Amino acid sequence: MKTKTLIIGAGGQIGKIVVDLLQEDKKPVVALVRNENKAQELVKLGVETVLADLEGGFEHAFKDCNKVVFTAGSGGSTGYDKTLLIDLWAARKAVDYAIKNNIQHFVMVSGLGAANPDEFVSDIKPYLVAKHFADNYLLDSGLNYTILRPGALINQQGTGLIRISRPANFNELIIPREDVAKVIEYCLANEDTKGNIYELFSGNEHIDSVFKMDA
Structure with missing residues (x-):
């Protein structure tokens, strides 16, 4: 039976935190990375690791997996x-x-902005356009999906407190990477997040409370 979760982009900041969270919870995880040094670091920590370049083929990483997180990015x-x-x-x-x-x-x-890349005046508009079409491809695929659209990512320590309604203040459109990772972990464990798109920001409610209120 397939029981593992594949983390695509496990060498990135969010991906690495997700791997750590799943490891701590003793949930089977496979980390896909393209950097051999990062792969060796993960192997030393006891993480099952697949080395692959996303610009080539990487279907072999899906073996024995029943869940996937795509958190890779070009940087x-x-x-x-x-x-x-x-x-x-x-x-x-x-x-x-x-x-x-x-x-x-x-x-x-x-x-944030992938729904409509024209919504914000931003230097990362090409990135949002790419995300827009990737999201739509997933939406049309027939797969059980959860799409997360976090605000500007910051490296502050996570609090576990979020909101999924967009703040009116532009300066509040932020969220720590650690909290995004915790939301990913929550979504993987909760079936009722399937078929949903969530914007993510720092807030005042615990992650589980936010999603229960939204259910």
Whole structure:
């Protein structure tokens, strides 16, 4: 029986936290990374790790997995070519692989503004366009999905307190990466988050309370 959760982008900040959370909970996890040094670090921690470049094929990583988290990104220091290849094309391939491998839950980490990339005047508009089409491809795939669209990511320690309604104050459209990771963990464990798109921001309510109120 397939019981593992594949984390695509486990070498990134959010992905690494998700891997740690699942490990602490003793939930089977597979970490997909492209950097051999990061792979070795994870292996030393007892994490099952798959080394693959998202610009190539990576279907082998889906073996024995029934859930997938796509939290990979091209990064702010790369050009728009990598944004296209990773944030759009690799995400699309991940959806196709998920269909072929009967994945039961696909959690996509997207971005605020992906619903309408014209909504904000932003230097990252190409990234939001890529996320827009990746999200729509997942929506049309027939897979059980949860799409998360966090506000601006910050490196402050997470509080476990969030909101999923958009604040009126632009400066409040932020959330710690650690809290995004905790929301991912919650979504993986709760069936009622399937079929939903959530915007994520720092707030005043505990994660479980927020989603129970939304149910």
